[in-house]
Amino acid sequence: MTRLQATYQIESPVGVARAAEVIAGEQSTGTFVRLASETDDLRARSAARVEAVEVTGASDHPALPCRLKAARYEQGRITLSWPVDTFGPSLPNILATVAGNLFELAEVSAIRLLSLDIPDSIAAACPGPQFGVAGTRALAGVDAGPMIGTIVKPSVGLSAAQTATLAGDLARAGIDFIKDDELQGNGPACPLPDRARLVMQALDAAAQATGRKAMYASNITDEITQMWRHLELLERLGATCAMVSLNSIGLAGLRAVRDRSPLPIHAHRNGWGLMSRSPHIGIAYPAMQKLWRLAGADHLHVNGLASKFTEPDAVVIEAARSVQAPVSGSHAHAALPVFSSGQTPWQVGPTLAALGNDDALICAGGGIMSHPGGPAAGITAFRQAAVAQAAGVDVRTHAADHPELASALDAFQGAVSRS
Amino acid sequence: MTRLQATYQIESPVGVARAAEVIAGEQSTGTFVRLASETDDLRARSAARVEAVEVTGASDHPALPCRLKAARYEQGRITLSWPVDTFGPSLPNILATVAGNLFELAEVSAIRLLSLDIPDSIAAACPGPQFGVAGTRALAGVDAGPMIGTIVKPSVGLSAAQTATLAGDLARAGIDFIKDDELQGNGPACPLPDRARLVMQALDAAAQATGRKAMYASNITDEITQMWRHLELLERLGATCAMVSLNSIGLAGLRAVRDRSPLPIHAHRNGWGLMSRSPHIGIAYPAMQKLWRLAGADHLHVNGLASKFTEPDAVVIEAARSVQAPVSGSHAHAALPVFSSGQTPWQVGPTLAALGNDDALICAGGGIMSHPGGPAAGITAFRQAAVAQAAGVDVRTHAADHPELASALDAFQGAVSRS
Numbered sequence: 001m002t003r004l005q006a007t008y009q010i011e012s013p014v015g016v017a018r019a020a021e022v023i024a025g026e027q028s029t030g031t032f033v034r035l036a037s038e039t040d041d042l043r044a045r046s047a048a049r050v051e052a053v054e055v056t057g058a059s060d061h062p063a064l065p066c067r068l069k070a071a072r073y074e075q076g077r078i079t080l081s082w083p084v085d086t087f088g089p090s091l092p093n094i095l096a097t098v099a100g101n102l103f104e105l106a107e108v109s110a111i112r113l114l115s116l117d118i119p120d121s122i123a124a125a126c127p128g129p130q131f132g133v134a135g136t137r138a139l140a141g142v143d144a145g146p147m148i149g150t151i152v153k154p155s156v157g158l159s160a161a162q163t164a165t166l167a168g169d170l171a172r173a174g175i176d177f178i179k180d181d182e183l184q185g186n187g188p189a190c191p192l193p194d195r196a197r198l199v200m201q202a203l204d205a206a207a208q209a210t211g212r213k214a215m216y217a218s219n220i221t222d223e224i225t226q227m228w229r230h231l232e233l234l235e236r237l238g239a240t241c242a243m244v245s246l247n248s249i250g251l252a253g254l255r256a257v258r259d260r261s262p263l264p265i266h267a268h269r270n271g272w273g274l275m276s277r278s279p280h281i282g283i284a285y286p287a288m289q290k291l292w293r294l295a296g297a298d299h300l301h302v303n304g305l306a307s308k309f310t311e312p313d314a315v316v317i318e319a320a321r322s323v324q325a326p327v328s329g330s331h332a333h334a335a336l337p338v339f340s341s342g343q344t345p346w347q348v349g350p351t352l353a354a355l356g357n358d359d360a361l362i363c364a365g366g367g368i369m370s371h372p373g374g375p376a377a378g379i380t381a382f383r384q385a386a387v388a389q390a391a392g393v394d395v396r397t398h399a400a401d402h403p404e405l406a407s408a409l410d411a412f413q414g415a416v417s418r419s
Numbered sequence: 420m421t422r423l424q425a426t427y428q429i430e431s432p433v434g435v436a437r438a439a440e441v442i443a444g445e446q447s448t449g450t451f452v453r454l455a456s457e458t459d460d461l462r463a464r465s466a467a468r469v470e471a472v473e474v475t476g477a478s479d480h481p482a483l484p485c486r487l488k489a490a491r492y493e494q495g496r497i498t499l500s501w502p503v504d505t506f507g508p509s510l511p512n513i514l515a516t517v518a519g520n521l522f523e524l525a526e527v528s529a530i531r532l533l534s535l536d537i538p539d540s541i542a543a544a545c546p547g548p549q550f551g552v553a554g555t556r557a558l559a560g561v562d563a564g565p566m567i568g569t570i571v572k573p574s575v576g577l578s579a580a581q582t583a584t585l586a587g588d589l590a591r592a593g594i595d596f597i598k599d600d601e602l603q604g605n606g607p608a609c610p611l612p613d614r615a616r617l618v619m620q621a622l623d624a625a626a627q628a629t630g631r632k633a634m635y636a637s638n639i640t641d642e643i644t645q646m647w648r649h650l651e652l653l654e655r656l657g658a659t660c661a662m663v664s665l666n667s668i669g670l671a672g673l674r675a676v677r678d679r680s681p682l683p684i685h686a687h688r689n690g691w692g693l694m695s696r697s698p699h700i701g702i703a704y705p706a707m708q709k710l711w712r713l714a715g716a717d718h719l720h721v722n723g724l725a726s727k728f729t730e731p732d733a734v735v736i737e738a739a740r741s742v743q744a745p746v747s748g749s750h751a752h753a754a755l756p757v758f759s760s761g762q763t764p765w766q767v768g769p770t771l772a773a774l775g776n777d778d779a780l781i782c783a784g785g786g787i788m789s790h791p792g793g794p795a796a797g798i799t800a801f802r803q804a805a806v807a808q809a810a811g812v813d814v815r816t817h818a819a820d821h822p823e824l825a826s827a828l829d830a831f832q833g834a835v836s837r838s
Contacts, residue, residue, distance in 0.1 A: 028602065029573040046576030046608070064696055067729040085608040086575050092640050092667035093604035096689050100601060100664070103692025104728040154448040156505050157465030182519060183447065185512035189465070189504040221511050224643055224675040245519070248511035250669010256643040270515050273522025277483055278697045309523040310486040 003081040005051060005117035006098040006287070010078060011063050011110035011280070013070035017053045020078040022107040024048035027097055028082065046086060052079040062109030063280040073109050089125035091295055092252045099283060110280035116287045118294070118328040126294035127255070128333035131264035133359045136298060136336055139240040139264065140215040142176050145390070146352060148382045149177030149215075149363040150375075151340070156183050160194040168202030171214040173376035175368070177361055180219035182245050182270045192218060192230055200237040217243035217266035217299075224249075224256050235262045241299075247271035251295055258296025266338070267297035277310070285315070286322035289335070293327050299336045299361060305351050307341035317354040324359065336361055343367050344412035345405055348385035349395050358386065372407050381408035422500040424470060424536035425517045425706070429497060430482050430529035430699070432489035436472045439497040441526040443467035446516055447501065465505060471498040481528030482699040492528050508544035510714055511671045518702060529699035535706045537713070537747040545713035546674070547752035550683035552778045555717060555755055558659040558683065559634040561595050564809070565771060567801045568596030568634075568782040569794075570759070575602050579613040587621030590633040592795035594787070596780055599638035601664050601689045611637060611649055619656040636662035636685035636718075643668075643675050654681045660718075666690035670714055677715025685757070686716035696729070704734070705741035708754070712746050718755045718780060724770050726760035736773040743778065755780055762786050763831035764824055767804035768814050777805065791826050800827035 012019035028048035055076040062073050087093040099113055131139070140147055150170055152163055167178050186192040196218045207213040220230035220242045227249070234242055243266040244257055257265060276282045289300055302319040303311050320337035327333040339351055340363035352358050362382065371378030384405040388398035399406035431438035447467035474495040481492050506512040518532055550558070559566055569589055571582055586597050605611040615637045626632040639649035639661045646668070653661055662685040663676055676684060695701045708719055721738040722730050739756035746752040758770055759782035771777050781801065790797030803824040807817035818825035 029576050042573060042576035046573070065698065065729065065731075067731075083608075085606055086602070087604055087606045090604055090606070090641050090645075092642065092664065092672075093602075093606065095667045096601050096604070096640060096664040099666075099693065100689035101692070101728070103690065103696060104722070104730060105692075106727065106729040154461060154465070157448050157461035182515050183505070183512075185506055185509055185515070187504055187506045187509070187512065189502075221515060222509050222671070223511065223678075224671050225678070226509075227671070245511065245515045247518075248514045248669070249671040250667070252641070252643050252646070252668040253511075253671040253675075256672075256675070259642075259644070270519035271522065273520070273524075274518065274701055275693065277522060278700050279484060281697050282693055303523070308525065309520075310484065310525040311523060312484075312486075 002084055002119060002121070003049070004084060004094065004098070004119060004122070005079055005081045006113060007077060007079045007115045009110070009112045009114055010108050011059065011073045011075045012108050013062065013066055013068040013073055014107050015074045016055050016076035016078060019107045020050045020053050020080065022105060023078070023102050024050050024080050026105060027080070027100060027102055028086070046083065049081045050078065051081050052077070064109050066109040067106040077114070084119055084121060089122045091126065091255065091291055095251055095291060103281060112279070112281060113283045113287045115284065116290050118290055120328045120330045123294065123328035123331035123333060127258050127296045128327065128331065129293060129296060129298040129335050130258065130261065131298045132334055133336050136215070136264050140176050141212040144358070145383070145386050146348070146358045147176040147361045148379055149179065149361050150175055150368045151179050151181055151363055151365045152184070153181065153365045153369065155181035156189070158190065160190055160198045163190065163195050164198035164202040167199045167216060168206050170375055171203050171206035172209055174210065174379050175214050177215045177217070177363070179217040179243055179266060179363065182219060182221070182268045185219055185221045186226065186230070192220065193233055196234060196237055196239065200239055204238065213240065215240045217241040219243045221245040221248050224253060227257055228260050231257070231261050231263065239263060241266050243268055245270055246292060246297070251291060254292060254297060255295040264298035265296055266299040267292055267301065269301045273309070285319040289319070289323050290327050293323065293333050293335050297335055299338050301338045301340060304339040304341050304343045305347045307343070309341055320355050320360070338363060340364070345381045345385035345395065345408045346412060348382060349389040352386065352389045358390070367412060370411070371404070372411050373404055377404040377407065380404040421503055421538060421540070422468070423503060423513065423517070423538060423541065424498055424500045425532060426496060426498045426534045428529070428531045428533055429527050430478065430492050430494045431527050432481065432485055432487040432492055433526050434493045435474050435495035435497060438526045439469045439472050439499065441524060442497070442521050443469050443499050445524060446499070446519060446521055447505070465502065468500045469497065470500050471496070483528050485528035486525040496533070503538055503540060508541045510545065510674065510710055514670055514710060522700060531698070531700060532702045532706045534703065535709050537709055539747045539749045542713065542747035542750035542752060546677050546715045547746065547750065548712060548715060548717040548754050549677065549680065550717045551753055552755050555634070555683050559595050560631040563777070564802070564805050565767070565777045566595040566780045567798055568598065568780050569594055569787045570598050570600055570782055570784045571603070572600065572784045572788065574600035575608070577609065579609055579617045582609070582614050583617035583621040586618045586635060587625045589794055590622050590625035591628055593629065593798050594633050596634045596636070596782070598636040598662055598685060598782065601638060601640070601687045604638055604640045605645065605649070611639065612652055615653055615656055615658060619658055623657065632659065634659045636660040638662045640664040640667050643672060646676055647679050650676070650680050650682065658682060660685050662687055664689050665711060665716070670710060673711060673716060674714040683717035684715055685718040686711055686720065688720045704738040708738070708742050709746050712742065712752045712754050716754055718757050720757045720759060723758040723760050723762045723781070724766045726762070728760055739774050739779070757782060759783070764800045764804035764814065764827045765831060767801060768808040771805065771808050777809070786831060789830070790823070791830050792823060796823040796826065799823040
């Protein structure tokens, strides 16, 4: 495949087929008046092509405000393709092509980018995840089973020393992974360098006791040159992970981090709701995560089952599977799905069952910290839930002779109403 | 003001006031279980605060899919504030705070960020536009009146040499500003270095004849280190502007460009429709453009009146005014609004009248290239329309003894149905 393909779900006042032509024109050679210089040869060589059009329905009103009025707004799916020669493997320019001006066209009253088919030539020219699942397991010292993680909470307000104390306690309690909150960056109240230094001291001390160093994702989200300085510092401190807020640093920012990162990149998607919550406009996660993986994300957030967020469980699982699927025909570039938000041992079994494997990082804040027996019991309960799932035993049955699990299932009963 | 303020329009299944508390918690200290370490002192120091709640209405159904069900979805506006100490002047971390996880909360069935109040301390610590209006006018050699620009079209498909020939012709025809299309980056079919080199040769040659060098915004959108190389090249070639796709390079990418740019940054917002077209989710332009200006954008796209896009004219004008308004109480950091898309001399008067001044860049593709008398007549017609507006003369009256304008008004009659 030498063309990049994108599939959209659209609604249009001018009909799905006509809208497909307009989008193809807008996103390649077109302007509102056809110019003399736009020859047939040029169009054949450079224009976007309509590969498929499928009409699925119609509405008598537009899904989104739309300047063009019609009696009928036709709905359907379209697939467009572009020659790779126009943009090469430049991810920022690919994004401008598949997710640029098209969202504003009056010829569509709804448009969502559903999927991207990435040519191997692009996948080959992009770095992809540097560590992925295997590299993360090696650094975290977790050979098998899901990795159990937590988030430092309160999200903001703790000093560097308080954060380090908490991290040390969690490490001694047996956690695999800890992360800063996405709201904890490099502010004056808790600068990243201070926090990272004290946290790594605490983790090293804990490792003396446990024989294993918990992975800690310091949130390095910041301006580009600062992120590079943060990465150098983390490496010097012996850190094993760096976290970024994808929507804050942008696709080019992610690649800049990847190019200089000696550590796995824990990619947080806060702000994703803006890009995907509306059924009428946006980008579906299976499309966007491919670009993030190509740029180098190792861990990708996907929310969690029965979370505090509004996303349906099916979308969560589709997202998690998508980050494990090959990015192109011949390139895996697989990432590690990160489940989080309102997670408790109740969700572990259903999550792993739906995923179909245990290459997952399951993060819980309150679900670990607020275990009646304390954080160590909280972590144990998560592991027990994973063991039950692997053995094909119902989690309640398994709890009968696993008191930490029993206690968690009891404490967090409300958390699972949807799973 | 030592706190950052954000105002949102929301709809909520739990009521506007309760939703405000939930968002404030989620976006600062909170987790779904209140933790022992979240003391009252910590909350007082670090928590987001609900500054205002205004209920404006209600609906019996949720505007967006929402996990929480209610008989009544209350609508209104809320204002939240955060202590600056949490994030400092780090724009990527500010974005994660005001436009992060909140979009996914089940406690809101609609949420749009309407405005941001930026503390002076943040504005003072950010670079802001390096050239702005005055610097751009100086480099383009346009002392007064709106600057008239155009876009190289077809967007893709022309070789570097063809692009240069077109740019030279337009420069000799008297254009103030030319830009690459946002789809023309640095692909194998027309690499930026080749294109920029030939374009600058053509512009220098044209300047020998006209006595003035047209400003050309080369689209440097790419990975960070490549953009820096492109900037170095442009400077060596004597270029006077660089263009980026904001949503492709991200907020951190924009700042990285600003930090090393010897040229004004022409900021293209393609993809903006995704962020703002739905009335139920997203970010209003007056909020987002402040962050882009703080990061260093000199020129900011705002669409145009009666454009091919779906945005209503009132939103276009609000956007244009917002980029000229002070970014904070004591810091102007003003940018140049760029009007484009389907622009003809018909729109010039209404645009400048609504803006209230002529510090604007008006770009037209077909509206110049397809003028019956050719591009020079097309440019002249735009200038004549601006002169008529400045003199308070109706554009049709002015056309009576200005044949280029008359010809344009005739040719593009259909273009102005909305203005």
